[in-house]
Amino acid sequence: MTHITRKATRHVNQNEGLIFEKSSAGKAAWKLPPLDVPEVDTARLLGSSERRDLGNMPEVSEIEIIRHFTRLSTWNYAIDLGMYPLGSCTMKYNPRVNEVVSRLDGLANGHPYQPEKVSQGALRILQTLSECLIEITGMDAITLQPAAGAHGELTGLLLVRAYHHSKGAPRKKILIPDSAHGTNPATAAMVGYAVENLKSNAQGMVEVAALASQMNEEVAALMLTNPNTLGIFEQEIHKIADIMHAKGGLLYMDGANMNALVGKVRPGDFGVDLMHLNLHKTFSTPHGGGGPGSGPVAVKKILEPFLPTPVVITKPDGTLGFEYNRPQSVGRVRAFYGNFGMFVRALAYTLANGPDGLRQTTEDAVLNANYIRKGLEGVYDLPYSTPTMHEVVFSDKVQAKKGVKTMDIAKRLIDYGFHPYTTAFPLIVPGALMIEPTESEPKEELDLFIEAMKFIAEEVNEDPQMVLAAPHTTRVSRLDETAAARKPVLRWKPDQ
Amino acid sequence: MRYLPKSPADREAMLKAIGARSIDDLFAPIPAEYRLNRDLKVPRQMAESEIVDWFRERSRENGDDLTSFLGAGAYYHYRPVIIDSLISRGEFLTAYTPYQAEISQGTLQSIFEFQTMISELTGMEVANASMYDGSTAAAEAVMMAARLTGRRSVAIASSVHPEYREVLATYAHHQGMPLSSVSFTDNARLNLDELEKSITDDMACVLIQSPNFFGTIEDVAAIAEIAHQRGAMLVVSIAEAVSLGIVEPPRQADIIAMEAQSFGVPLGFGGPYCGVIATREQYVRQMPGRLVGQTTDRNGKRGFVLTLATREQHIRREKATSNICTNQALIALMANIFMTIYGKVGLRELAKQNLAKAAYAAQQFGKHAKLLFSGAPRFNEFVVQTSEDPYAINNRLLEQKIIGGFPLKKFYPELGNAALWCCTELTTRASIDAAVSSVAEGERLAKSSKEQADVQEVVR
Numbered sequence: 003m004t005h006i007t008r009k010a011t012r013h014v015n016q017n018e019g020l021i022f023e024k025s026s027a028g029k030a031a032w033k034l035p036p037l038d039v040p041e042v043d044t045a046r047l048l049g050s051s052e053r054r055d056l057g058n059m060p061e062v063s064e065i066e067i068i069r070h071f072t073r074l075s076t077w078n079y080a081i082d083l084g085m086y087p088l089g090s091c092t093m094k095y096n097p098r099v100n101e102v103v104s105r106l107d108g109l110a111n112g113h114p115y116q117p118e119k120v121s122q123g124a125l126r127i128l129q130t131l132s133e134c135l136i137e138i139t140g141m142d143a144i145t146l147q148p149a150a151g152a153h154g155e156l157t158g159l160l161l162v163r164a165y166h167h168s169k170g171a172p173r174k175k176i177l178i179p180d181s182a183h184g185t186n187p188a189t190a191a192m193v194g195y196a197v198e199n200l201k202s203n204a205q206g207m208v209e210v211a212a213l214a215s216q217m218n219e220e221v222a223a224l225m226l227t228n229p230n231t232l233g234i235f236e237q238e239i240h241k242i243a244d245i246m247h248a249k250g251g252l253l254y255m256d257g258a259n260m261n262a263l264v265g266k267v268r269p270g271d272f273g274v275d276l277m278h279l280n281l282h283k284t285f286s287t288p289h290g291g292g293g294p295g296s297g298p299v300a301v302k303k304i305l306e307p308f309l310p311t312p313v314v315i316t317k318p319d320g321t322l323g324f325e326y327n328r329p330q331s332v333g334r335v336r337a338f339y340g341n342f343g344m345f346v347r348a349l350a351y352t353l354a355n356g357p358d359g360l361r362q363t364t365e366d367a368v369l370n371a372n373y374i375r376k377g378l379e380g381v382y383d384l385p386y387s388t389p390t391m392h393e394v395v396f397s398d399k400v401q402a403k404k405g406v407k408t409m410d411i412a413k414r415l416i417d418y419g420f421h422p423y424t425t426a427f428p429l430i431v432p433g434a435l436m437i438e439p440t441e442s443e444p445k446e447e448l449d450l451f452i453e454a455m456k457f458i459a460e461e462v463n464e465d466p467q468m469v470l471a472a473p474h475t476t477r478v479s480r481l482d483e484t485a486a487a488r489k490p491v492l493r494w495k496p497d498q
Numbered sequence: 499m500r501y502l503p504k505s506p507a508d509r510e511a512m513l514k515a516i517g518a519r520s521i522d523d524l525f526a527p528i529p530a531e532y533r534l535n536r537d538l539k540v541p542r543q544m545a546e547s548e549i550v551d552w553f554r555e556r557s558r559e560n561g562d563d564l565t566s567f568l569g570a571g572a573y574y575h576y577r578p579v580i581i582d583s584l585i586s587r588g589e590f591l592t593a594y595t596p597y598q599a600e601i602s603q604g605t606l607q608s609i610f611e612f613q614t615m616i617s618e619l620t621g622m623e624v625a626n627a628s629m630y631d632g633s634t635a636a637a638e639a640v641m642m643a644a645r646l647t648g649r650r651s652v653a654i655a656s657s658v659h660p661e662y663r664e665v666l667a668t669y670a671h672h673q674g675m676p677l678s679s680v681s682f683t684d685n686a687r688l689n690l691d692e693l694e695k696s697i698t699d700d701m702a703c704v705l706i707q708s709p710n711f712f713g714t715i716e717d718v719a720a721i722a723e724i725a726h727q728r729g730a731m732l733v734v735s736i737a738e739a740v741s742l743g744i745v746e747p748p749r750q751a752d753i754i755a756m757e758a759q760s761f762g763v764p765l766g767f768g769g770p771y772c773g774v775i776a777t778r779e780q781y782v783r784q785m786p787g788r789l790v791g792q793t794t795d796r797n798g799k800r801g802f803v804l805t806l807a808t809r810e811q812h813i814r815r816e817k818a819t820s821n822i823c824t825n826q827a828l829i830a831l832m833a834n835i836f837m838t839i840y841g842k843v844g845l846r847e848l849a850k851q852n853l854a855k856a857a858y859a860a861q862q863f864g865k866h867a868k869l870l871f872s873g874a875p876r877f878n879e880f881v882v883q884t885s886e887d888p889y890a891i892n893n894r895l896l897e898q899k900i901i902g903g904f905p906l907k908k909f910y911p912e913l914g915n916a917a918l919w920c921c922t923e924l925t926t927r928a929s930i931d932a933a934v935s936s937v938a939e940g941e942r943l944a945k946s947s948k949e950q951a952d953v954q955e956v957v958r
Contacts, residue, residue: 018607020607020611025841030844031578031840031841031844032841032847032848034847037854038927039854039855039859039930040854040858042854047853047857047875047876048745049875050746052745053743053744053745053747056618057619058618058842059615059841059842060838060841060842062838064580067584067835067839068583070838071584071835072587073604075587076589077601077603077604078593078596078601078603078604078605079593079598079601080588080590080592081588081593082588082589082591082592083588083589086594088594097501099546099549099550101591102550106557107557107562107563108558108562109556109557109560109766110764111574111764111765112560112767113572113574113765113767113901114765114767114768115568116561116566116901119896120559120561122560123555123557123558123559127556134540137538149630149634150630150823150825152811153630153822156821160672183812184811184814184818185811185821185823187816188814188816188818188820189821191816191821192673194674197815234527239529239532240529240532265537266534289593289594289595289824290585290592290593290828290829291590291831292595292596292605292627292788292824293628293770293824293827294769294826294828294829333667333668333671334661335668336630336633336665337571337631337632337661337665337768338571338767338768338769339768341769341770342766342767342768343766343769343770344769344770350549352541353541353549353552354499355543356540356542356544357537357538357539357540357542357543358537359499359501359502360540362499363499363501363502365525366502368521368525369513369516369521372518372524373512375516376516388527389526389527391527421598422598427812442501442502442503444504445504445508445511473601476601477603478599478600478799478801479795479797479799480600480796481599481600481793481801481802481803482793482795483793485793486791486793486805487791487805487806487807487808490782490789490791490805491793492610492613492625492789492790492805493610493617493624494611494614
């Protein structure tokens, strides 16, 4: 542990139990105004439906709640604290003006069913964001309704199904490269499609010959992430699109890695028929510890009739409104109009950037990833030497010889003041270290990261046991996940 | 660009280190014919002050000074200020899904507390970390029931939120799940005779909502008995979470699919909200979504981790219980803080105020127009039927800066000129009285013009 001085240092943090352990009868953090209508006899109004007991709900005061959650918050790592290089997650800066504008009264307190006459502001936001995203993706139409990336995939495949159905038959299969994110096959199954795997070639790209032989009239679509999860741009994308289209299939793009493309190239221009975006990745809306996300789906003209209802339209009098009468629509995928608060934030981000800012953002994201790649080449094994875009994937091949795996290196990185990179996939790289710095990192932070990764590689050689026991500086050491799953304790109980 | 932390010299130095001549070298993998050689046609880069002004304008156009009687699945409750103080802490706001438990204990422990409180309030044994919203939670709960029973068809109360039913129809369509509808009686409760007749041995579950779309509390025990007798599960959707403070939870349900928006989440024109699924412990392995469990570290210290991940897409891929990945964690944190603030006593008092306001308003409206569905207990919503078109009433009310009840024609044309009104603790007596007098005036006019018409009829 001699090296850990450059970025991180230990400091005191507070212990804190569960909120239920602080509760005692009679404490309160609430106060209601006096009732301005007559009191009611609850027993008379509700009869046997009246609830008498709320169980083990806490009773605590306001200062205790502030301290409780503030203390808990200090146990988290966050982008606000430093680099968060999770591959495929695009952990970029979350601008604070986004938070301010999303809390403006008319937007935060707007009811989804308020008359259109007094919803023009919200409708204008939906329309403006839609126009921006259509231009950025090079598509023709969009739905903002899906609540997250996986929900966008679901919506996208429903569109695929509806499209093929209108042509006669919904077809049976979805092709998915072996490098894909786990949501792709899970989504295909939810929409009733069989999944067929597509092998990658030695360069980490789709094997075009294999695609050609696997493509037939049973295949509804190919779900392709581009750049793929190795950070590699599919250079033969035009051939891929042609093969799909020649047999009547569709090309679906998972937009998880759109941060490598915005302002530089548009999926609609290279043959993509439909795609989802992750506003919580590319468009800076906060991840919030696991959501909310937002997964708009942009489509080419041929798929527009099938978009979920409602869609925003300009009415003859020039005002905006919702249109519900769309006979070919796949239906609704969520109540109301989607995660509107995320639309406000994504649009604020787009306006803060403008065309020049969006392009520079993409360039910096790609620059940062290549800088890390250069810095760590030779230290960690690079399974694919193909040029990479916004993220780079190494493997633990060298370190595994000492018994140290990618997860151990990741845990040790915590001691150096960084969040780990992604370890779970792509599945085609055993022991993957998937690193996506995003544009939000200054050169200094990248240098510290590279230095930390080099130090860890040295530590693996000199003292692998120490790395295997990492992290050493956190409140808790590695947790027993096996025990957690074997006998799940999913809630607090008073007798614990 | 003010979000980008690099000087031109930094970029030069980095390119040099990489061995690239210019940034274009790094984009060489993109075939030249597809590269965009122009600016995107999006608005020009704006200063922060311009962005705030632009959205302020949109906020004003969106009626930022109105009093509303709308509920129907989205409720206007007071949000204690500390919710935003706490969720704005960067450590909560800008953290990812807590896969790295050692540096995510804050998020993990708070989700564990959320799961506990949702379980307590719903009377269920376990709850998950969240779903997208109430509508998708209901659809996923139905899919879960189908997996658990190995059956396919579903009976849905027509008093379930119409948009929830639409979402379920979308999800079920491609799973080959036949859906049938069960109507309501004149007290708005589920028609038990019809349920009994329509239920089959192939039925995975019965889906109801309570309080239902009309605000009426269902006889959950009676419905559960009918469903369980035929081996079907009972799935109960709860759209108005504050009702749990004073309404007995549907303990007889097998799965509860809830919308927690009422717990401190802004209306936000429909989202983001916070769905959640709660169920019995024996069914947990078929539950979709993330779960946090308690465990210990190497030194025996208590800690929390994401658990039972073998249900999820990143492990199981096409065999997962759902494709859900990102959920609504920050919104669940809002709900968590809200539940902590009101707690055991406050939540009941809050619910009681809602009950009292709605009871008063219903009584006042009832003096001038027809109150539908009396005869079964309600929470904070009620249905008023008028002679006058509710859209006309609402146009008149809007001049007084009041948004009237939700006209039911859109979803229930058979109810004619009926509207669904909602009162919460924030609805003032003054606004109720103003809305009532406007409705009363409309009814008087409608009545007198009808009388005149009748008189003319007689004369002719």
